[in-house]
Structure formats: C-alpha cells, structure tokens
Amino acid sequence: MVPLKRRRAAASGSDRPPRSGSTSKSAVRFPHVVIFLLERKMGASRRVFLSHLGRSKGFMVEETYSESVTHIVSEENSGDEVRAWVDSHPEGRKRERPACLLDISWYTESMREGLPVEILDRHILQEQQRNGVGDAVFSVPSYACQRNTPSQDHNSPLTDALSVLAESAEFNADEGRGVAFRRAAALLKSLDWRVTGAHQLRGLPCLGEHMLRVTKDILENGISSEVEATQQSKHYNSMKVLTGIFGVGVKTANRWFREGIHSLQLLRSSGYTLNRAQQAGLTYYDDLSQPVTKAEADAIGLIVKEAAISISPGAEITLTGGFRRGKATGHDVDFLITQPAECAEKGLIAKVVSRLESQGLLLYHTCSRNSYHESSKGPSRPSSSMDYFEKCFSIFKLSKDRVERQKEETSHPDTKTDLRPEAWRAVRVDLVVSPKSQFSYALLGWTGSKLFERELRRWAVQEKSMYLSSHALYDRKQARYLEASSEEEIFAHLGLEYIPPSARNA
Ligand code: CTP
Ligand code: MN
Ligand code: MN
Numbered sequence: 001m002v003p004l005k006r007r008r009a010a011a012s013g014s015d016r017p018p019r020s021g022s023t024s025k026s027a028v029r030f031p032h033v034v035i036f037l038l039e040r041k042m043g044a045s046r047r048v049f050l051s052h053l054g055r056s057k058g059f060m061v062e063e064t065y066s067e068s069v070t071h072i073v074s075e076e077n078s079g080d081e082v083r084a085w086v087d088s089h090p091e092g093r094k095r096e097r098p099a100c101l102l103d104i105s106w107y108t109e110s111m112r113e114g115l116p117v118e119i120l121d122r123h124i125l126q127e128q129q130r131n132g133v134g135d136a137v138f139s140v141p142s143y144a145c146q147r148n149t150p151s152q153d154h155n156s157p158l159t160d161a162l163s164v165l166a167e168s169a170e171f172n173a174d175e176g177r178g179v180a181f182r183r184a185a186a187l188l189k190s191l192d193w194r195v196t197g198a199h200q201l202r203g204l205p206c207l208g209e210h211m212l213r214v215t216k217d218i219l220e221n222g223i224s225s226e227v228e229a230t231q232q233s234k235h236y237n238s239m240k241v242l243t244g245i246f247g248v249g250v251k252t253a254n255r256w257f258r259e260g261i262h263s264l265q266l267l268r269s270s271g272y273t274l275n276r277a278q279q280a281g282l283t284y285y286d287d288l289s290q291p292v293t294k295a296e297a298d299a300i301g302l303i304v305k306e307a308a309i310s311i312s313p314g315a316e317i318t319l320t321g322g323f324r325r326g327k328a329t330g331h332d333v334d335f336l337i338t339q340p341a342e343c344a345e346k347g348l349i350a351k352v353v354s355r356l357e358s359q360g361l362l363l364y365h366t367c368s369r370n371s372y373h374e375s376s377k378g379p380s381r382p383s384s385s386m387d388y389f390e391k392c393f394s395i396f397k398l399s400k401d402r403v404e405r406q407k408e409e410t411s412h413p414d415t416k417t418d419l420r421p422e423a424w425r426a427v428r429v430d431l432v433v434s435p436k437s438q439f440s441y442a443l444l445g446w447t448g449s450k451l452f453e454r455e456l457r458r459w460a461v462q463e464k465s466m467y468l469s470s471h472a473l474y475d476r477k478q479a480r481y482l483e484a485s486s487e488e489e490i491f492a493h494l495g496l497e498y499i500p501p502s503a504r505n506a
Contacts, residue, residue, distance in 0.1 A: 029058030033116045035107070036062050036099070038074035040085060040146075044492035046075075050107065057114055065089055071116075075104040079125035088140055088147070088192075101125040140187060142205035143463075144455040145496060147190040148503035151327055154194045158215050159185040161227045165214065168230045171239040173250055182451050184211040186506040195219065238262040246288055246395070246428060247277030280364035280395055284426035288395070291329035292427050299406040300333050300396055300429055303361060304352070311351045314340050320446040321430070326502040332428035336446050338439045346370070349390045349433050356396075363426055365394035370433070374481065378474045379467045383457035387445060387470040390433040399424045438471050440484045445470025452499075452506040460494055468494070 035054060039047045054061040062069055065086075074082050082101045106123035110116045141147050153159055166181030187206040188195065198216040201207055207215070217224040230236050235257060241264060242253035261267050264285060274282065281288065301319055308315040318324075321334030337352075339345040349367055356362050372388035400423055434442035445453060460468040466482075467474040473482045473493055484490045491498045 026056055026058055028060050030116055031060065032070070034060050034062060034068050034070045036065050036069040036072050037107070038072060038077065038082060038085065039497045040074065040081070041077055041495060042075040042104075043495055044488065044498070053111055054107070057111060059110070059116070069099050071102055071106075072099045073102050073104055073107045074125070077125070079127035082125055083127050084140060101127070140190065140204055143459045144183065144186045144190070144452055144506035145459050145494075145499065147187075147506070148499060149186060149190040149452070149506040150192075150503055151325065151505045153189050154191060155188040157218055158195065159189050161214055161218055161224055162188070162211060164227050164230055164236075167240070168233075168236050171236060171243070171250060171254070173254070179451075179454070180206075180208065181211070183455075184208070186451050186455075188215070189506065234262065242267070244289055245278060245285060246281030247275060247279075248281060277364070277366065277393075284363065284395060287426035288331075288428055290425070292331065292333055293329055293403075294323060295407045295410070296398060296403050296425075296427060297323050297330065297333040298410055299403045300398060300427060301335070302406065303356070303396075303402075304335055304337075304429075304431065307352045307355045307359075308337055308348065311355065312339060312344065312348055314344070315348065316340070318443060320432075320443065321448055324447045324501045325449065325505050327505070332430060334430045334446055335432065336439070336442055337431060337433045338436050338442075340436055342436055345390070345433050345435055347390075349392050349431060352431065353392055353394070356394075361397055363395040363397050365392050367392040372438075372471050374472065378476065378479065378481075379469065379472070381467075383461050383467050384469050385453065385457070387432075387442075389442065389470070392431040394429045394431065396427045396429045397424050398427045434470075437483075440486055440490055441468075441472055442470050444487050444490055447501050447504060449504060449506050452504040455506065456494070456496075459496065464494055466494065 037047050037050055037054075042050075051061045051063075065072075072082060072086065077085075079101055086099070086101075100119065102119065102123050103125055106117065106119060109123075162181050162185035166178050166185060169175075169177035169181060183206040187204060195201060195215070196219065198212065198219055201212060201215060214224045214226060217226075238257050238261075239250070239253050242248055242256055242261070243250060245264075245267075256267065256272075261270055261272075264282070268282065297319065301317065305315075305317045308317055316338050318336045318338075319334070320336045321332070322330040323333065337345070337348065339348070353362065353365055353367055357365070368391055370388060370390040432442065432446060444456070457468045460466040460473070465476045467476070468490075473484065473490060474480070475482055475493075482493045484493060488498050
C-alpha cells in the first residue's frame with residue numbers, strides 16, 4: 001500500500017512520463033499508483049470504459065497485469081477469488097511486495113475525487129488465512145474456460161494417467177465419469193508449474209478423491225496400479241484400436257468386442273458389412289493413425305483455398321481445430337469457410353467437393369446441408385455441441401511432393417516427412433461452411449478443444465442462463481440472441497476474460 005502522504009505528494013504533480021501500457025494522452029498524475037482492473041465479472045466493455053475514465057483523470061491504468069501493478073481493482077469478486085487469479089499468473093507469484101486487492105468502490109470514489117483516495121478497510125477485499133509455505137494452495141478457477149491452458153503440459157505423467165482413465169470410462173459408455181476425469185486432467189494441464197507433491201493439490205477444484213488417489217500414486221511411486229491395469233486390459237486395448245477406425249464409435253466398437261472382434265485382423269476377416277465411412281477408415285487405417293503435421297495442414301489449406309476461391313472469389317478459409325490452437329500435429333485438419341455476402345455461401349461445399357473430386361484429391365467424403373433454424377423462442381436444447389452447418393467430413397489424398405514444396409515455401413525446417421515408397425498419404429479433413437453472421441460462433445465452436453467447448457457451454461447455462469452453440473448465443477433472461485462479430489465479443493457476452501486460441505488446449 002502506498003502511504004497517503006506520498007500519494008498526496010505525487011498528486012501535486014509529476015514529470016514522469018507515462019509508462020507503456022497506460023495508453024493515455026493525459027499526463028500521469030499519480031505515478032506511484034499503478035492500477036490493474038480485473039475483467040473477471042466486470043466484463044470487457046465496462047473495463048474499457050473505466051480504464052479510459054481513469055486515464056483521462058491522470059491515473060495509470062495498465063492494460064495487462066505485471067509486477068509493477070500496485071492496486072488490483074475488481075468488482076463483485078471475493079478476496080479469495082482475486083487472490084486465486086493473481087496466483088495463477090506467473091507475474092503475480094514473482095513479486096516480493098504484493099499489490100493490494102481493492103473493491104471497485106475505491107476506484108469509483110477516487111474517480112469522483114480526482115485523486116487516489118485513502119484506502120479504508122471497507123475498500124480492501126477480505127482474504128481467508130492462507131496456508132503455510134509449500135501448502136500454499138491457491139485455488140484455480142473451476143471452469144476450463146476461465147483458465148489459460150497452453151499446449152505445453154508441465155504435468156504430463158499425471159494428465160496422461162487421468163486421460164487413460166477418462167478414455168476407459170468413455171469406452172464403457174460412462175460419459176459422466178469420462179468428463180470428470182477429463183476435467184481433472186485439464187485442471188492439472190492448466191498449471192504453469194510442475195506438481196511434485198500431493199499436498200500441493202489440496203483445495204484445487206475438479207480433483208475428486210479418486211483423481212487425488214491416482215495422482216498421489218504417480219507422484220509417490222511413479223505409477224498407478226489402476227492405470228497400469230487399465231492399459232493392460234483387453235477391453236481397453238481393443239476399444240482403442242476399434243474406435244481408432246474412422247466411422248466407428250463406442251457403441252459399434254463395444255458390440256464388435258462382445259462378438260469377439262478384438263483386432264483389425266479379426267474385423268477384416270469377419271465378413272461384417274461395414275458402412276462406407278468404416279470401409280474407408282479400415283482401408284486407410286495406417287495413414288489415418290499417423291499424426292498430421294502442420295506442413296501437411298498448410299498444404300491442404302492451399303488446396304482448399306484454391307478450390308473455394310475458384311468457385312466463389314470472395315470465399316474466406318480459416319484453419320480451425322487443434323492447429324489454430326497452435327498444436328504441432330493433429331488427427332485431422334479442420335477448416336471453416338465463409339463468404340462476406342450473406343447467403344452466398346449456400347451450396348458452396350457441394351461445388352468445392354466436386355471440384356476436389358474431379359482433381360482426384362478425395363478418397364472419401366460425406367457432405368451435409370445446412371439445417372439450422374433460429375426460433376424466436378430460443379434454441380430447443382440448452383447448449384448443444386451439435387451444429388447444423390453445411391459441412392463435409394472427408395479423407396484427402398495428399399501428394400507428398402506437394403507437402404515438400406509447401407515446406408520449402410513456408411520453411412518448416414524441422415518437420416520431416418517419412419519417406420515411404422508411396423507418393424501420397426490419406427489425411428482426414430473437416431470442411432465446415434458458416435454464414436458470415438454466425439462466423440464468430442462457428443470459429444469459437446470449431447477451435448476447440450472439445451473440453452474447452454463443453455466448459456464454455458456449461459458456463460453459459462449454469463452461470464449465465466445462456467445457451468451457447470456454434471451458431472449463436474441465446475440469453476434467456478433477455479429472451480434474445482446476442483450478436484457477435486468477434487470471439488472477444490462472445491467471451492464478453494459470457495462475462496469471461498478472453499482466452500486466445502493458443503490457451504484453449506484444455
Ligand atoms: N467439432 C464439432 N462438431 C463435430 C466435430 C468437431 O463442433 N462434429 C468441434 C470440436 O468440438 C472441436 C473442433 O471441432 O472443438 C475440432 O475437433 P477435432 O478435429 O475432433 O479435434 P481437434 O481439437 O482439432 O484435435 P485434433 O488435432 O486431434 O484434430
Ligand atoms: Mn482437428
Ligand atoms: Mn475435426
């Protein structure tokens with residue numbers, strides 16, 4: 001806290017230039033007071049308004065949180081919530097002298113007075129007594145869409161183990177358990193430090209007794225007997241192979257398993273009738289189980305762009321899915337296509353696909369037409385992961401030459417393609433077409449990760465009484481749809497801090 005005297009002295013004038021970040025033309029009048037307004041619950045637009053107001057009165061209001069911040073101001077957050085937010089920021093834990101956590105009333109009163117008012121008890125956010133060093137459990141927000149989750153994982157032995165258990169629950173058609181394990185894994189993945197002892201996990205959300213037991217086993221013994229047993233089980237291994245076939249879901253795989261089909265070989269010799277997707281999945285199984293590289297994704301991007309533009313010159317193509325989140329490889333490549341002129345996108349996918357087909361670039365495809373209807377009464381289902389866009393699930397025949405040429409042009413120096421005798425490989429590609437008016441929602445919905453999307457929808461329903469889909473956001477309280485022309489606006493509608501794609505790897 002800055003002593004009042006010093007603040008008064010500062011208020012009487014200063015010749016220090018404004019710091020970077022406080023983008024104001026007005027001179028800084030109180031250089032010892034560096035304010036950061038927490039967007040959480042305040043919302044993006046109110047934060048922008050209050051920041052401008054403060055700067056116009058000569059306050060230093062920082063855009064981003066850093067070590068130099070002295071006053072953290074928030075609205076409708078508890079002291080513990082703000083502390084958790086601060087602690088989840090690397091900048092926050094570095095500092096020696098902590099910033100004071102203040103209620104918005106201190107800020108508004110300071111605005112009214114035109115100077116930083118004295119900090120009174122009622123301005124200070126109350127925090128619970130914190131534990132001793134080592135046990136200093138800081139809580140982390142419980143929804144994955146409130147946290148940054150980069151692709152780098154500091155706790156992969158733990159998250160891998162929990163993912164195995166999640167997968168196993170999914171193979172047993174136990175969706176609830178599957179999600180619980182996925183949430184636990186995502187929580188550990190969001191930590192920007194390595195967990196070394198079970199005591200560090202006390203008080204963190206999403207980690208039930210079962211998850212804590214598994215993580216404790218791994219931290220203390222290097223392995224978890226439950227995870228080991230799962231990975232050795234016949235059911236788990238067979239299901240991994242069978243659901244790994246494009247076109248085969250958990251239900252079909254379980255039926256085959258019960259009928260004694262435990263491997264690809266048994267399936268091939270079973271004489272079972274497979275649908276078109278499954279036939280393609282089995283035919284290209286080896287290729288499709290190889291990760292797709294960024295160079296391959298870029299090469300496919302060029303092909304799709306060329307095809308779309310030749311049909312509709314204004315078409316815009318955006319790489320979505322894992323690659324948009326900055327992942328180095330993926331199980332497929334996802335694209336979102338749109339058109340600046342509303343309705344001009346109708347029927348585009350069929351034309352793009354027939355062009356790609358005539359060029360011999362498709363090994364398999366199945367297209368669907370747009371079937372989205374916006375009811376004025378709001379969506380019929382709360383928050384659906386289903387979307388109704390015009391789209392095509394496909395398998396591309398990608399020439400390796402093309403990838404090499406692409407690599408030279410965009411210089412992907414360290415991605416080596418394996419040089420098998422085949423001149424091409426099969427790659428799964430998803431093409432989705434969205435009307436311009438729904439583009440931001442489609443982009444958010446198709447960027448993933450799957451768990452991040454699921455958490456966004458859960459947040460919308462449970463915390464905001466809103467229904468989110470890849471088409472729209474419906475506010476039940478206002479009984480209307482909320483338009484958005486960017487992902488940032490959607491996060492703001494949802495009262496969430498913006499999370500960039502690279503931090504959505506939950
Ligand atoms: N998605 C969707 N509807 C589908 C399939 C996928 O809305 N029928 C969304 C998923 O929710 C996810 C995104 O599209 O947000 C990408 O899905 P997917 O390609 O399965 O996963 P990625 O995150 O791209 O992972 P990978 O790199 O392994 O492909
Ligand atoms: Mn993908
Ligand atoms: Mn996909």
